[in-house]
Amino acid sequence: MGRAFRQPVLARIIEPTSKLDSPEHRVHRARVRQLRGIADSLEATLRQPCRSKAVRLPCTSVREPYLSPAPLPRTDHSDRVRCDPVPQPLSFPPLPNGLDYLESVVEHLRGEPNQRDLKYAILHLQAATEVLLKVRLMREHWALIFKNADQANLSTLSSGDFQSIGLKETISRLKGIAGVDLPTVHRNGFFRLADERNKLQHYGLDSGSQSIESLVGLVLDGLLCFIRDRLRPDAATHELAVLDETQELIQEELKRIDVLVQAIWDRITPELEKRDPVVFCPDCHQPALVLDDPLRCHFCEHVWTPEEAASAYASEILNVTWHDIAKGADPVCRLCPECGSETLVGPSPTRSSPHDDYWICFSCQQSPPYERLSECLKCGELMEMDDETGTVCQSCFDEAVYKD
């Protein structure tokens, strides 16, 4: 397809011209070079395996049954170019391979997953777990994923035809050698999922099992934490690109995966209960943005500057728009009487007091009750009512006193 459209275009552009050095001809030559570049990169892209249909290559033993070609995901990629189904060792290195499994899990879980979706979510989640944990272990040394270290060599590593360690040994080597100690709740989740995967392989899925769904949510959350805390730091530049791509996809789907939402809330609730004030996150709209330095949403992990948070909060959560302001509504972000930053918004409830109204300052993290602040009669800025200065703010009061 690329070639068919490319040739006539090139032919038209490189029409013979007698003035080879004319400005016109130089423009043509530049255009030809540019088109060739585009055509080359298009061809290179078309030659690449399509991520969704590619054979998922093992970084563990090729004898492992779940590493055989994965079933097609539900997403319709029929418009994409079909790829060569022949496995090409090392064209799918461990990290993209693990993340590909993870993307498949997300695709199977969104919306209302049926029994079949849940079955493949479990199989691929288990595969993603094993692969991604090993990616971290391989950063210490690639030979660590060999069951017998004395048989470790680069040619068997690249062919994938070797006996790899199992989940238990991976977790134990991560702790003992790499100093990576997984949170108990996630470690237990990984083991339980491995058991369920084995049962599933032989007996199929028990219908209507709610505990399986919450286990899937727990493991998915555990894996996302592992990627954030253990794989992202120290990742090479080319790894960061695939990590970003996956993270973007998962952030988009986050709210549509009920089991994951529940698992994240189970994890972050104890911490949020100790923190105050906590407000709605303008990004994910969950009540999980902690007023602290840095300003971070514990649900979606978005980190905000005070200015960004205040203006996003006003428009996304308080629904104040510039249109409203033009029609006489209060300005979006007010000057905070406490710290002097223009990052005060309100009226807003907080997580601990959902029925009361507060002012929220994203700079100094104060949240005075809404009625405690009033406008200075002279300059109109917000101020705290004060016995000494009365209904004018301190600076207007000082100004008046110095004048006299």
Ligand SMILES: [Zn+2]
């Ligand atoms: Zn958020």
Ligand SMILES: [Zn+2]
């Ligand atoms: Zn402030």
Ligand SMILES: [Zn+2]
């Ligand atoms: Zn004033």
